[in-house]
Each structure stands twice: as structure tokens, then as C-alpha cells.
Amino acid sequence: GAGVSQTPSNKVTEKGKYVELRCDPISGHTALYWYRQSLGQGPEFLIYFQGTGAADDSGLPNDRFFAVRPEGSVSTLKIQRTERGDSAVYLCASSLMGDGDEQFFGPGTRLTVL
């Protein structure tokens, strides 16, 4: 079946703008994770959904970042008032149950804030 998909693959925006990044997890996976990867670094956790609810949002850097998963499938990461420091690759991952299962990553969205 299809893997995790993310859109757009690239997003260029101007400082102060609002952006939305979308993640389509593997069908049937109840757990969904967002990570952020800066150049030369490992992925850094942002938020974890179990079904529709955010089970752990401790990685969101500030209140400009918000994520939703209203129907327990597709998720959207929303960033308000973007800053140049938000530039990174945003990775989404899903797993079957979220309980130490393998996490399958999407290709990422490369966000560039000018």
C-alpha cells in the first residue's frame, strides 16, 4: 500500500506569513507524529497524535505552532507568523498503534522562510 505522504514537498514563504503543512499517514495507522529536521541534525519531536487527540505536544516550540487531526487520519501542521528560524524540513511519521511500533516517515516538507 501507499506510504506516508506529505504536501507540499517545498514551501517558500515570507517572514510573518501563515503556512499549513499536510500529512497523509498510512491507512489504518492510529498514531501520527510530527518532527522537524534542521540541516545536519537529527529529527526533533514536535507533536504526537493518538487518533484525533494530541497525546503529547511537548515539542511544539511556541504558540505559533499548532496541529490538528480532526478525523484521526490526515493531519495539518499550522505555523503562524513564520520566522526565518522556522526554516527546516518538517517530517511526518505514522505507526500502527503508537506503542513502540515502527514509525514510518514521509518524504518531508522543506519550509523556507525568507
Next chain:
Amino acid sequence: GENVEQHPSTLSVQEGDSAVIKCTYSDSASNYFPWYKQELGKRPQLIIDIRSNVGEKKDQRIAVTLNKTAKHFSLHITETQPEDSAVYFCAASMTGTASKLTFGTGTRLQVTL
């Protein structure tokens, strides 16, 4: 929270030689340790993982060892091939609601002919 350290940051080996990458973690409650391979511009892909109830796991040329007492785990690649060249990340997590992965900083492996 969990902290994962990874060494070395870069590693160059000749084709056919072995490569070893080491990681340490801080939270003794962590019980799941995956290793991901990431090629340039691509997504991370799981290559092997180990849980805290075993000390070693092997899959063809790849093996992982875990020392819970010392809180460190290692990736071993034998008979390296040019296609093994990539960045490798170790990670640690717990089961349940704390299942987020905490990653190391990565090791760039270069396999030369």
C-alpha cells in the same frame, strides 16, 4: 527528558570493512531503540531496532547491541558496500504515550572503494 548522544559524527571506511556507530541515552525508562538510515534528500528509513528485553539483534550484515546497565547501544555493519553510504541516526523511546523518538545527531558514513 531523554537525551541521546551519538558518535562519531563522520566515519569513513573502505569497502568490505566493518563500521560501528555508538549511542548513549539518559533515561533508564527508554525501552525501544531504532536505527534509521537517511540518504541525501530522502526520508529516514528504519534498518533495525531493538527492545530492552534483548541484548543483541542481527539482520544479515547489520547488528545492534544494547547494554541497559551502561545505557548505550551500538550499530554494527559488516562487509560494507558503497550503497551503505548515508547518514545513520539512532533513537530512543518508551512505549505508551511517551512513544516519541529522541534522535541522536547522526553519523555520516562514507564507504570508499
